[in-house]
Amino acid sequence: EAGVAQSPRYKIIEKRQSVAFWCNPISGHATLYWYQQILGQGPKLLIQFQNNGVVDDSQLPKDRFSAERLKGVDSTLKIQPAKLEDSAVYLCASSLGRQLNTEAFFGQGTRLTVV
Amino acid sequence: QKEVEQDPGPLSVPEGAIVSLNCTYSNSAFQYFMWYRQYSRKGPELLMYTYSSGNKEDGRFTAQVDKSSKYISLFIRDSQPSDSATYLCAMSDDTGFQKLVFGTGTRLLVSP
Numbered sequence: 001e002a003g004v005a006q007s008p009r010y011k012i013i014e015k016r017q018s019v020a021f022w023c024n025p026i027s028g029h030a031t032l033y034w035y036q037q038i039l040g041q042g043p044k045l046l047i048q049f050q051n052n053g054v055v056d057d058s059q060l061p062k063d064r065f066s067a068e069r070l071k072g073v074d075s076t077l078k079i080q081p082a083k084l085e086d087s088a089v090y091l092c093a094s095s096l097g098r099q100l101n102t103e104a105f106f107g108q109g110t111r112l113t114v115v
Numbered sequence: 116q117k118e119v120e121q122d123p124g125p126l127s128v129p130e131g132a133i134v135s136l137n138c139t140y141s142n143s144a145f146q147y148f149m150w151y152r153q154y155s156r157k158g159p160e161l162l163m164y165t166y167s168s169g170n171k172e173d174g175r176f177t178a179q180v181d182k183s184s185k186y187i188s189l190f191i192r193d194s195q196p197s198d199s200a201t202y203l204c205a206m207s208d209d210t211g212f213q214k215l216v217f218g219t220g221t222r223l224l225v226s227p
Contacts, residue, residue: 004158031213040123042203042217043159056214091158095212104212106158 002026004107006092012113018080021110025073025094031055032069033104034077035091043091049075050098082114118142121204121218130227134191138204138218141185145206145216148180150189153201153220162189162202164212194225 005024013019025032030051035043046065048055051072060067064083069075079086089109095102121138128134136150146167151159165171168182177190187206191198201220207213 040219042119042121042205042219043215044217045214048213093158098213099211102212103161103164104215106160108156108158111156 004092004094004105006090006107006110008110009108010111010113012115013082015084015114016081018078019082019112020076020078021090021092021112023075023077023092023094023107025075025092026105028096029094029105030072030097031095031102031104032075033093033095034067034075035093035106036088037091037109038088046077055098079112082112084114087112087114116141118216119204119206119218122221123219125222125224127224127226128194130194130196130225132194132225134194134198134223134225136189136191136202136204136221136223138187138206139185140187140206140216142206142208142216143182143185144208146209147207147211148178148187149205149212149215150176150178151203151205151217153203155200159203191223194223196225196227199223199225 032049034046037043047057049069091109093104093106095104149164150162153159175192179188203220204218205215
């Protein structure tokens with residue numbers, strides 16, 4: 001079974017530029033998550049989708065971050081404009097559904113450096 | 116105060132040692148407790164999870180939860196160099212794997 005695919009693996013941009021990350025979840029997984037992991041910290045949930053609807057985006061900085069999951073499969077996370085403090089690894093995860101014991105599987109992440 | 120506290124390490128041990136990794140938390144609503152392993156430049160992978168208090172064993176790994184003390188542990192027996200990674204604890208209230216709150220992770224180095 002293929003895992004969660006993310007691209008690009010690495011991205012370097014200047015502050016105030018825009019950037020987008022792409023995630024392809026495991027086939028059949030209805031729930032998709034985006035996490036931000038700053039160096040030396042644990043992942044922090046940014047947004048959760050159930051199919052193509054947003055379940056939780058309470059920790060998403062909506063003034064600069066946006067995410068969508070068109071057709072309930074692939075998802076993109078966008079930052080516009082980027083700030084230095086956005087430098088982090090952006091992890092996508094997916095799970096079959098929202099049942100309590102349903103494990104979330106993580107992708108390898110996109111490492112963003114804002115200079 | 117962070118909701119979940121975890122010593123960042125690094126923790127260096129010789130091969131074959133018993134490793135103890137710990138987290139403390141402040142939110143008494145947490146009911147699900149997970150341990151993830153994260154190798155360098157990889158995403159976290161689930162090692163074990165427990166619900167409420169008690170122990171759970173899986174091969175060389177044992178997870179313990181003490182809700183009265185708000186303290187969880189992961190023990191690794193007969194540690195191997197391949198166990199060298201960052202170990203993240205994560206917790207949630209009644210949402211299972213949703214809305215996970217992670218610790219900062221403890222970096223473990225097992226030397227041959």
